Amino acid sequence: MVLDLRGPRSWTITVSGAAGHWSHELSPRHAELLYVLARHPSGRTAAQLAADLFGDATRTVTVRAELSRLRRTLAGVLSHRPYRFTDGLEVHLLEPRDAADLLPASTAPVVLAARRGLPGGG
Secondary structure, eight states: OEEEOOSSSOEEEEEEETTEEEEEEEOHHHHHHHHHHHHOTTOBOHHHHHHHHHSOTTOHHHHHHHHHHHHHHTTTTEETTTBEEOTTOOOEEEOOSSGGGSSTTOOOHHHHHHHTTOTTOO
16 A cells, blocks of 8 residues: 655555555545554554544544545545554555655644654654
8 A cells, every 4th residue: 555645735555456456536635644543553542542643642533434435435445443554465655755845735743843853753
């Protein structure tokens, strides 16, 4: 699986395997969620993801709703308890050359930290 976040306004996930090959364009929020999961292969709880994305660990309902939408689109790619990429899936994260260009419209604390090269940014 390739998560391509190099573009300034267009991000994709591409999955290749025995069942075929497909790509999906991501919304800004879904790109943020998948970025966090790519950076945390062991997974994140809904509270951790809420803190990563909103700076508020209590926003778990929003995180669960977004992940439910993503799981419908990315069947077989995402697991839960904790949220993570499916075991055995090889994940390649493609990021912009300059960290400052990562998901430029994002205000997610985890992305802001990554742009500044701080711990917790990925």
